[in-house]
Amino acid sequence: MTERYGNELFTLRDLLRFAVSRFNEAKLFFGHGSDNAWDEAAYLLLHHLHLPIDRLEPFLDARLTSDERAGALRLIDRRVSERLPAAYLSNEAWLGEHRFYVDERVIVPRSFIAELLHEQLAPWIDEPDAIGSVLDLCTGSGCLAIIAAHAFPAARVDAVDVSADALAVARRNIADYALGDRVRLVQGDLFASLGGRRYDLIIANPPYVSAASMASLPAEYRHEPELALASGDDGLDLTRAILGGARQHLGPGGLLVVEIGHNREALEAAFPDTPFTWLDTSAGDQYVFLLHRDELP
Incomplete structure (x- = not known):
């Protein structure tokens, strides 16, 4: 036309x-x-x-x-x-100074966790070199795993996703950044393929779109994999599973950082006794929480 x-x-x-x-x-x-x-x-x-x-x-x-x-x-x-x-x-997306290859096998990278990894976690992490192991759940394109590897130069990073297609994209990005010796890709459903491995830091940008929101998504979002967006009726299915399994995969003093979209009110109602710390991002303090291992439900 x-x-x-x-x-x-x-x-x-x-x-x-x-x-x-x-x-x-x-x-x-x-x-x-x-x-x-x-x-x-x-x-x-x-x-x-x-x-x-x-x-x-x-x-x-x-x-x-x-x-x-x-x-x-x-x-x-x-x-x-x-x-x-x-x-x-x-076929590219940027998070800060980092460029990533993307296609319709993965969602377009846009996590607020990316901006938190370099500086905003400083109050909870005294020295970046003290982080020796990181787990990135629902890694998708591998973007957060790669940024974590840059933010924590002494760390080895496990990047997990249930989608073989997504991991193929992540593999390309990890190769582009020459991080194959530090970032390990794992196919599996959250913690299922990790055995007894424990980590100093777990990060996750899981699916968090509710059923009602999925039904009204703009056409642009419908090109993204539904598997990477939808998370049950209230958008918290994957977040509940992460909260339920994180303790046994965090070492002493370990931290969990999770992005949950617009679900803060629903999450706090579902876990009223959990002392979530809400981290400041460029869009406000509603989207990413932090928990220490001993604060997990």
Whole structure:
């Protein structure tokens, strides 16, 4: 559909304006790395043209070749007609300074735990080198396992997922970061394949979408694996299982850090005697909790 405009759009500025108009007209949903049409259009076009994604201004008035323009228009059309998240069109997602390969076998990385690993856990972890073992549950693309390996240079990391497809993506990302000697992939349902292994830190960004929310998800989210999103009627099935099994897999003084989406009120009602510590993130203190081993229910 967009190709008929090819002879009227010449510069990156032209394509950017056109993309923003198309995205707004189509009422796309933005929630996989950007929150508005301008940022998403700029990212997709810069990525398509192999330009630095943080350097738009110098290139705005550069003219595109006919092949570049045709490719850009196809990209814009796919974002609108298929409602694909931008990360699946570019096959990449960013968490801070870390880039990851992604495709429709995994959810698009967007965990708040990523921003917590380097600094915000400092009050509970005196020295990063004191963390010798980390478990990343529901690892998906392997993003948190990789960031944990960077944050805790002395640690070995086990990254667990029930999905063989997700682990294939994680394996590619671990290889890209040359972490194969420190990050071990394990296929299994939460703790089921770990035997008696214990860890200094367990992190998890499990499925946490309730049944009602699943029924009303925007089309963009429906391209992500349902297995990585849905977690029972109230969104807490996986979180309950993690709370039930974490104690026997944490060493003395071990910590559990879990992201739960918008389920804080429901979780506190379900576990009224558990002293959750809610960690500050860029979106507030509603989304990620921390528990010491001896605080677990």
